[in-house]
Amino acid sequence: MGRKSIKDIRKQEIIKVFYKVSRKIGYANTSIAKVAKVMNINPSLIIHYFASKEDLKDALIDYLLERYLLIFKIDHEKDYGLAELHEIIDRLFSKKWNRLFDDSLFYGFYAESFRDKKIRQKYVTILDSLRSTLTIVLTKLNERQLLQLADPSHTADLIFIFLDGAYFYLSLIDDKTIAEKRLNQYKEEIYDLLRLTR
Structure with a gap:
């Protein structure tokens, strides 16, 4: 595996700061100038990597x-057993999920997917990938007669x-x-x- 280029590293830095600023003040209030200010760089450097806020949004x-x-x-390739399935379910229904990304940004862009086909396709690709991966695990467990689905x-x-429904609802509860x-309780329903049994 090759090393990342300086360009790729710089772009990742910009995206991460764009994410942090958007998370703090909201995507609509975030601008290239505000990101540049936080990074203590000239806005033209960001524009060198991302021609517009729209390009930066796609990367975000x-x-x-x-x-x-x-x-x-x-x-x-791994042969999953029931212990690993329990671990997968625990990961899916855990607070770690909330720490990985900001709900307001995730669901804000999710809402945009109803108007923007490009965003919609990104979400569909990721969500289909998750379903497909879990299907592989459940199928292997079924074939080994550890599950009867x-x-x-x-x-x-x-x-x-x-x-999806649980996390959207829980993101609204303070x-x-x-x-x-x-x-x-939701985890128990999945079991x-x-x-x-747990």
Whole structure:
């Protein structure tokens, strides 16, 4: 694997600061000038790498979606057992998810996907990838008769439908104790769906 070029490193730095500023003051209030000020550089340097705020937004969405994937790293070659499946479910229904990316930005761009086909395709690609990966794990467990699922692909889809709804709802709840309690209840529902015990 080759080393990253200075250009790639610089672009990543800009995207990360753009993310931090957008997270703090909102995407609509963030400008190239404000990002440059935080970085203590001339705005023209950012424009050298990103011709417009729109280009920077595209890179930011990619960055957010890449972070979204971090919670769900799976080795396609590995023979997963029930212990690993429990670990996957625990990762999916955990607070780590919230620490990886900002809900307001994630759902703000998600809302834009209804008007912007390019953004929509980015979200569809990532979400389909997650479903596909979980389907592979559930199928392998089914083949080893560790699970008895009629349709692993449908089950994986149901888990992500449940997960998407749960996280959107929980992102609106300020009381952390209630959010944690509900998250654990949702996790139990998934164990029931998979006919597993904790």
